[in-house]
Amino acid sequence: MDKILLIDDSIVVGDSLKAILETDYDVTLCHDADSGLDHAMSGKYSLILMDIIMPDVDGFTLLKKLQDMILTRYIPVIIVTSLSDVQHEEEGLTLGAVDYITKPVVPAILKARINAQLRSFDRQMHYKKLAMVDELTGIANRRRYEEEWRMKWREALRLGIPFSVCIFDIDKFKIYNDSFGHPAGDKVLTSVAKTASSFLHRATDFVGRYGGEEFVAILVGNDAQSSYEFFKIIRQAIENLHIPHNSPVFQWITVSVGGVTVIPKSGDVYETYLKIADSMLYTAKKSGRNMVVWSDGGMEQWRERS
Template identity: 55%
Template sequence: MEKILIVDDSPLQAAHLKDILGDEYDITVAQTPEDGLYQASTDTFSLILLDVVMPGMDGFTLLKKLQEEIITQSVPVILITSLSDVESEQKGLILGAVDYIVKPFHELIVKARVNTHIKLYNYRKQIEYQSKTDQLTGVANRRQHDLCSVTRWKEATRLKVPFSVCMFDIDRFKLYNDTFGHPAGDKVIAAVAKEVSSYFKRSTDFFARYGGEEFVAFLMGDDSEKAFEHLKKIRQAVENLHIPHNPSVSEWVTISIGGVTIIPKEDSSYDFYLKIADAMLYDAKKFGRNQVVWADENIKQMREK
């Protein structure tokens, strides 16, 4: 059930709105602007109904604060007010409200506008999800990687914590496609992505399909030894899927992994270390594939085999 936040200092009006919408939506009521901001920042809502005239912080000020919060700035806000002048309506729309409902409101109008904006919100979320998700595997795509890497790199720099970047590649994938066909190859990519992504579940982990049979991931907080050991487990887990390969080169489908762990500094570049991870991946293949090659904080190389 979709969740709606009502911010209104009038218990009577809030109760009336809840009666109108409560059968179709999960309603939360905040009777002060401060509580409204707290609720909006700590829970997930599909729509906010916001009274304009409230003591202390008015609805326009609260709307501005909601638009400044990364967590809430994408949530649609409908202003509810007795102010019917054009200037007030214009001010609300400029500040980011998606609609205006003037009191006294009609039940059918409230339902229609709420339904419309929740549908638009869900449609926009679906479009955003698709634009950041690889359609074959369901994991993040390269576009999402490019966006997320900037944010996480800055965070690791600010916190002065270890940051590990790694590149994966399915070994001898062209030969697999030539042997079993591209539909089978797509299934292998999806199976590998599903298995590997299960090892990146922390909020600070990230995993994406980089292109073709290549993947990229990063982790925060682990030193080089811990990251190296974790990636060795991932490499082994893929081999343990026991997906048959062309027997002339390998019994099972395997992956090679290259990575690097650093503590980012203000003048350091994520792209530079991504290239180092790619160089470690190249070495993993050069040394025989199906292995992890890692560069520690001093760019000293560690090999699995």
């Protein structure tokens, strides 16, 4: 059942609209813009219905906020309001609303318009998802990563919780490709991606292909030591695949991992910590590869072995 967020300051009108819709949809009702925005940020809604006239924050201001945030900008918004003049309708549609319906509503027409937008939204999300997936490995691609780190960084900053980013890549992958050929190398990339993603499955986790044989992962909420321990498990699981390597150093395919954990503060820049993660990866490689090196963003560092 599609989830719809209904934002209307009138208790009577809100309850009436919810009664019309809740037989066909999972409806959440909010009576002010702030609580509506908080619910929308969960990212679980397929459509938002909202009034324009609301106390404190009007619907047009809320619509601008929804359009400005990655989490909510793709959710279709239908304005349902008593303002029937052309100027308000034009403003709402210009700001990004997909439809403008005046009260009192006709239930059958309201549902028909909602269903049309839900079908459009489903198609849009389907093609968007395809555009965000790495075709070879089936995990997220670089474009999806760019969206995810921004969203998760902001969330960690807002909540004051740990944010971890790591980069890992396949050890001596060029030697493997030269020995076994690129088709075999592609299978290795896919196996590594599937193994890592099988551990990174929480809503707050992310793993994507960064480029070539490099991958990037993000955790939200884990402290530095637990993140380090977590990626030790992933590193070992990849080694345990026992994919033969034609390297004088390694019997099996392995990965090196570099990461950092920080609690973001106002003024912090994500790219600073991505560079630290890359530096930790460089240290892992220089120290013998097939290991995890992790930083807390300060003086403390964890190294699996040397």
